[in-house]
Amino acid sequence: MNYDNYIKIPIILLKDNNVSSSAKLLYGLLVLLAYQEGYCYANNSYLADKLNLGIRAITRHLKELSDNNYIKMKFKHKFIRKIFINEINASTSLDYKD
Numbered sequence: 001m002n003y004d005n006y007i008k009i010p011i012i013l014l015k016d017n018n019v020s021s022s023a024k025l026l027y028g029l030l031v032l033l034a035y036q037e038g039y040c041y042a043n044n045s046y047l048a049d050k051l052n053l054g055i056r057a058i059t060r061h062l063k064e065l066s067d068n069n070y071i072k073m074k075f076k077h078k079f080i081r082k083i084f085i086n087e088i089n090a091s092t093s094l095d096y097k098d
Contacts, residue, residue, distance in 0.1 A: 007032050011089050018068055026053060029068055031085055040080040040091035 007028030014017060019027075029050060033040040044058040051058070055063070065071045070086045 004032075004035070005009055005030065010054065012088055013070060019070070020061065022051070022057065023055060023064045026061045027065055027085075030065075030071060030083055034083065034085050039084045041080075041082055043079070 007025070008031055009024050009028045012041060013024055013027060016024075026047065029047065030040050030042075033042055044055045044062075047053075048055045048058045053061075061072065062071070069086055070088070072086055073081050075081045076085070
């Protein structure tokens with residue numbers, strides 16, 4: 001099985017009620033895209049196409065992830081940015097009793 005073809009979403013993010021399901025899926029895609037370089041430089045149009053969402057939805061979800069400290073965006077110019085994945089405390093386990 002080639003795990004480079006899968007997205008990963010940490011359990012702590014999965015259980016975070018402050019983040020929408022679409023933003024969680026976007027996070028998984030960002031992790032996949034940032035794997036080799038340590039950051040993702042995809043624009044909103046590319047991300048929207050991959051997730052079958054609108055560009056405005058991507059913008060909203062990126063802000064949601066940033067506001068909840070899951071990602072950090074650094075802008076070089078107005079339309080050129082790097083998206084970094086923040087370290088997440090992965091000690092939370094999936095408890096099926098919730």
